[in-house]
Amino acid sequence: MPMAWDEFRLVQAIADRGALAPAAAHLGINPSTAFRRLAAVEAELGARLFERHRSGYVPTPAGEAMAAAAARMEEEVARFDREVADRAQTPSGLLRVTAAATLVTDFLMPILGRFRARYRQVQIELVTSEEALNLSRRDADVALRATHDPPPNLVGRRLGTIAWAVYGPAREDADGETDSGDADWVSPSEAVAGGLFARFVAARAGPERVALRLNSVQGLCEAIVEGVGIGPLPCYRGDRLASLRRLSGPEPELAGSLWLLTHPDLRHAARVRAFMDHVAAEVAPLRPVLEGRQGDDPSSRVSARLEAVPGTPS
Structure with a gap:
């Protein structure tokens, strides 16, 4: 009996993610169901598709072949969808x-x-x-x-x-200017944009002055508004908020x-x-x-x- 398309998708999802739980979440099923289905597929084929290690599921040569077949099938389905949409x-x-x-x-x-x-x-x-x-x-x-x-x-x-520039909260000191010389910073982490923003901040502040690191840019603005520190923001965001003040011109290396x-x-x-x-x-x-x-x-x-x-x- 030919193997069902859903079983190919299951094997591909496990191979891509290296574990049952994220593969099951991707497919919208629970991990126990994924475990039973994988065991049934291996029994039907008479071959192990994955080696179980502490680090996760590693596909065997048979598993790699089945995952590759699933990828080809998926591409053909996607190509058909695109052709229909194009009409x-x-x-x-x-x-x-x-x-x-x-x-x-x-x-x-x-x-x-x-x-x-x-x-x-x-x-x-x-x-x-x-x-x-x-x-x-x-x-x-x-x-x-x-x-x-x-x-x-x-x-x-x-x-x-x-464009990106450095921003701080709009609070002013006694001279009417925002003092950024010894301010703390907020910075995207090394995981964001290949470390571009982290290197930018590191070149301007020592590690002890980086008060907060984030693994995305979404929370930067909120952190700066709340006074956690100064930091880089896209100008389309920073310039529109009266609660923020631009402390630099657009920084070419961040554009x-x-x-x-x-x-x-x-x-x-x-x-x-x-x-x-x-x-x-x-x-x-x-x-x-x-x-x-x-x-x-x-x-x-x-x-x-x-x-x-x-x-x-x-």
Whole structure:
């Protein structure tokens, strides 16, 4: 009897994650069910698919072959989905979009709202993730990412530059200036952006002055507002808050490019094309905000509110 597709997916999930619990969570089943199903598959095949070690599940040659077959099957299914989607002429259906949390809360949500008002037949599934999802496997259809090196297997548009600067709370000392000379710092950890931000902070403050490290950029703003320390923030976030004060100009070494990316097989799909055109048109007038030019004059901070940007014409 041919092996069911679900059993191939189970073996692939365990091989990819190295353990039963995360594989079961990915598939939406409980670990005991995953354990029983794996035992049944191995019994049916008459071969062990994984070696059980303290460190996790390591695929045997048979397990590697089955996981590789599952990956090929998954790619064929994804390719079929893309071909079907490409035939649709009217923007409609489900659109999976992924972006980092800071881009979602401060930047993307108003744009999504205006896109949805314009294209009522498109339903959006937003995946907030700091890691790049696999667009080839349809984990997402479109990705909004800040990166210098977009993956070569994707296509898209460079929307602009995201500037970063150093910010502190807006409280002033007796001279009316914020004193950052001996201030504590908050810093993204080495795990964020390959350690780019951690190296930036380390070059300006000793380890004893780093009061807080975070494994994402999402909590940086809150920490700075609460007075935990000063630190780097994207200018589109820092310049819009009256509770923050910019302490430096845009730092060239922290600047990143904002990209809108999709899989080549999806670029002509009506819903994807409509979304990418819409986002590009909306971002164009926001470039001064993204590049930190709104914050050069502190009095212009309030004018940098992203919600105030009008929608694109129909």
